[in-house]
Amino acid sequence: MANPGNYARICEVVxxxxxxxxxxxxxxxxxxxxxxxxxxxxxxxxxxxDGTRVPWHRVINARGEISPRSDPAxxxxxxxxxxxxQEGVMFDERGRVPLMKFRWRPRGGARGGxxxxxx
DNA sequence: AAACTGACTAATA
DNA sequence: CTATTAGCCAGTT
Numbered sequence: 001m002a003n004p005g006n007y008a009r010i011c012e013v014v015x016x017x018x019x020x021x022x023x024x025x026x027x028x029x030x031x032x033x034x035x036x037x038x039x040x041x042x043x044x045x046x047x048x049x050d051g052t053r054v055p056w057h058r059v060i061n062a063r064g065e066i067s068p069r070s071d072p073a074x075x076x077x078x079x080x081x082x083x084x085x086q087e088g089v090m091f092d093e094r095g096r097v098p099l100m101k102f103r104w105r106p107r108g109g110a111r112g113g114x115x116x117x118x119x
Numbered sequence: 120a121a122a123c124t125g126a127c128t129a130a131t132a
Numbered sequence: 133c134t135a136t137t138a139g140c141c142a143g144t145t
Contacts (some may be wrong), residue, residue, distance in 0.1 A: 121145105122144100122145085123143105123144080123145075124142105124143085124144075124145095125141105125142100125143095127139105127140090128138105128139090128140090129137100129138090129139090130136105130137085130138085130139105131135100131136080131137080131138105132134105132135085132136080132137105
């Protein structure tokens with residue numbers, strides 16, 4: 001990565017997502033000080049080197065689903081779902097995560113449900 | 120340097 | 133619910 005600065009921020013944020021919680025790309029971007037750069041967050045994830053301790057699997061899209069990615073192996077999304085399930089995250093019939101319940105809420109609870117749920 | 124690409128989101132229709 | 137449009141910006145070609 002030519003500019004790891006942004007990636008570092010993203011990793012920092014992702015790293016502090018507690019177990020059993022998920023965060024959206026937009027949320028991570030905002031917390032990383034890159035509001036509106038949700039795309040860059042996803043891009044950063046794909047650029048992560050192996051051996052990284054960043055829980056990238058806890059980052060999902062705003063719909064609460066695992067974003068389909070163009071992985072040659074094609075097992076990336078499957079693995080992500082497995083990892084989340086291991087942490088106690090439940091999926092509904094459609095394979096989605098109820099953000100209303102599992103969304104990571106930094107701050108004492110100012111967001112989620114009552115406030116602007118997402119962007 | 121210019122054009123493409125992409126693990127995204129939100130607003131409309 | 134799906135489809136379309138537009139905004140966003142770093143990394144690749």
